Amino acid sequence: MAEQVNNKQIVFKDYVNGFPKESDMLLKTSNTISLKLPHGSNGVLVKNLYLSCDPYMRTRMSKTEHGYIDSFTPGSLIVGLGVAKVLDSGNSNFEKGDLVWGVTGWEEYSVINAPEALNKIQHTDVPLSYYTGILGMPGVTAYVGFYEICAPKKGEYVFVSAASGAVGQLVGQFAKLCGCYVVGSSGTQEKVDLLKNKLGFDAAFNYKKEQDLDAALKRYFPNGIDIYFENVGGEMLEAVLLNMRFNGRIAACGMISQYNDQGDGVSNLFHIVTKSVRMQGFLAYHYDHLYPKYFDMVLPLIKNGTINYIEDIAEGLESAPTALVGLFSGKNVGKQVVVLARE
Structure with missing residues (x-):
């Protein structure tokens, strides 16, 4: 039988009016997850390493039509951009050990059933957290x-x-x-x-x-x-x-x-x-097609020190609600990142 592990999650409680509060999000510790995908799955099982806190996430916390992205559903897992490591894959584009960035859940482990939302990390000679920011x-x-x-x-x-x-x-x-x-x-x-x-x-x-x-x-x-x-x-x-x-x-x-x-x-x-x-x-x-052109420009600038990038690091999944809420009062200094595990 496949190993089962605890899987902490951040759940969205209910629609928000005005400034979001930490209490609008709930840390759930009772979930478990299998570290092996079921036979025939086309998904990807990942261990989340870095989560991105971004201002657009506030718009998803309101019950309104924004035209370009759905609202979060009360009682459901918060999702956002992040960096992860593949633990198991039923998709031919990814294999165990790959590092990826893209859309993932605010949880320790995620099963991504839409692998097109993930991108394989090709350049590991820069900080992995950069794929939530300067390289994301x-x-x-x-x-x-x-x-x-x-x-x-x-x-x-x-x-x-x-x-x-x-x-x-x-x-x-x-x-x-x-x-x-x-x-x-x-x-x-x-x-x-x-x-x-x-x-x-x-x-x-x-x-x-x-x-x-x-x-x-x-x-x-x-x-x-x-x-x-x-x-x-x-x-x-x-x-x-x-x-x-x-x-x-x-x-x-x-x-x-x-x-x-x-x-x-x-x-x-x-x-x-x-x-x-x-x-x-x-x-x-709408400009995803420009990522290769952008990477060609910015990677050498990062590696030779021409471009600096400031990050504000919060440690642990439980810190994610505070980190996200802090964006809207300017508490972060630089790109706000939540670290779950370091590769």
Whole structure:
């Protein structure tokens, strides 16, 4: 008989209004799982190593139609992106011992019955956790939003909100590689210092300390903004629109300020018309075909130290709810990762 082991899980309790709380998720310790797939299975059994905490997961916690991803079901396992090791496989594309990244469960072991959601890890000479960040969805998000949508030119003025997060920290470094002037905003002095001293931003400011965001942007961008990488929305977007240059570009990656409370709408969108600004939203999974091109660009930059990537590591499955909730109050410094086991 196949070995049975305990399998801790994080279960979604019920739909959320406002800010999510740790109590919206439940650690379940009573599950067991077989370490051998049943005969004839086409699935893949994995041991989860790293779990990714991402802002989009908040939208899945509400009972609304988001148009691109289903809500979590109350009482069901939370799922997200992660890195895992294959323990057993009924699928010819994977074999025992393979390291993979893709969609998995918030649990110690998962049976993936849709193996097309997994990607085999080919490069193991970089930290495996990077496949939740710089080498995963956040990385290709930064790449697509900046290079494909914003089409930067040398010497342009670039502003990045939520600049120390999983995506923003990369956008700022990509901007510097293109010869742009780049400023980031963050919510603590620690993050501001990180942007300037570790990640190479030309300047950075703590938006929580600014009484007037329009005045702050005019201070850092006296000639205006060519490219805005949008992660925040709300008041920040309004201030940016006041400072965009003619023919500016805005990549709308996310609007974390509005995930928990819709609040008031942006009142000055007419600046898009008068300044001929192009603002485009995008979803990373529509650009999956660009992963090989992106990997070819970014892997050498990681290995030679040109690109830095900051991670905020939480230890153990039981820490996952706290780690996820912390995203929405800015507690994380860099990409938030939960470590279940190290390879």
